[in-house]
Amino acid sequence: MVVCLCKGVSDKKIKSLLENGATCLRDVMTSSQAGSDCGSCICQLKEMVRKSQQRNGAATSGNAASDTNCG
């Protein structure tokens, strides 16, 4: 399924990025260009990042679980 129509980025691509080192919305956007045009896919990207953080335990510190931003 295509998540970002503007840039033609699929959910598989996003999942692959999240499984291979992307840890936040900015990582995903930088690597894939998803969300860099009209922005209507941002909410879906955030949700995918949030789920990935939950799967990974978001065990670092502080607000990681509630925030999809880097750092």
Ligand code: FES
């Ligand atoms: S649908 Fe992703 S930037 Fe437009």
